[in-house]
Amino acid sequence: MTNEKIKLNGNCEGKAKEIERKILDAALEVCKKGEGALFVIGENVKYEKLIQYNFQPFNVLDKGGVKILTGIAMIDGAVIIDKEGNVKEYAVLIKNSKAFMGYGTRHAAAIKASQNGNTAILCSEEEKKVKIFKNGKYVMQIDSLEKGIEKKTNHIAIMLETLGAGLVGTVGAVTVAPTLGVALLPGVIVFGGSYYALKKFFKF
Numbered sequence: 001m002t003n004e005k006i007k008l009n010g011n012c013e014g015k016a017k018e019i020e021r022k023i024l025d026a027a028l029e030v031c032k033k034g035e036g037a038l039f040v041i042g043e044n045v046k047y048e049k050l051i052q053y054n055f056q057p058f059n060v061l062d063k064g065g066v067k068i069l070t071g072i073a074m075i076d077g078a079v080i081i082d083k084e085g086n087v088k089e090y091a092v093l094i095k096n097s098k099a100f101m102g103y104g105t106r107h108a109a110a111i112k113a114s115q116n117g118n119t120a121i122l123c124s125e126e127e128k129k130v131k132i133f134k135n136g137k138y139v140m141q142i143d144s145l146e147k148g149i150e151k152k153t154n155h156i157a158i159m160l161e162t163l164g165a166g167l168v169g170t171v172g173a174v175t176v177a178p179t180l181g182v183a184l185l186p187g188v189i190v191f192g193g194s195y196y197a198l199k200k201f202f203k204f
Helices: 003-032 065-073 105-113 149-163 167-171 173-180 195-203
Strands: 037-041 047-049 078-081 086-094 119-124 129-134 137-143 188-191
Touching: 003 037, 003 065, 003 119, 003 129, 003 149, 037 065, 037 105, 065 078, 065 086, 086 105, 105 119, 105 129, 137 149
Parallel strands: 037 078, 137 188
Antiparallel strands: 037 119, 047 086, 078 086, 119 129, 129 137
16 A cells, blocks of 8 residues: 555544544533434435425534534434535434334434444433444443543544444453453443543553
């Protein structure tokens, strides 16, 4: 691989991380307000508009983009964002999602929308937690009420890029938890006091 290609790949990964960080900032803000929301990052998501509106697309990296994103996210329905950070639609219903016992329609929509290489970031209004889904799997949970959590979104975004959907399953909860002291749901990394231990693990 040439130096030019390496630089190009690095720029692409850096942009993807920055886009996810901005969306995480918006998601944490929504959760702290006690509201629910669903952000979908990716392509080929089947949806329909819940309301008709005139909408001028913007990018999450634009100045003031996070503030606008936070506002539209609290309207009922999902926000659709492409992998370049362009906000394409909001207040949409994800098609063909099936509810699971014990979970609401937003969780079902997150699972469905995160398929085919997409990422879904869900704000749970009841729990005040941000839940992240990749490739149809629930992979991460962040407590929006943890002190100073908003300062960690950059590192969380880096880890999100590193994780993918299968890492925890591959490594195994039994292996990861005793080594790092990480609180785990089955197959799900939970960000809390053990965040720095996780950071060191992935650096290693």
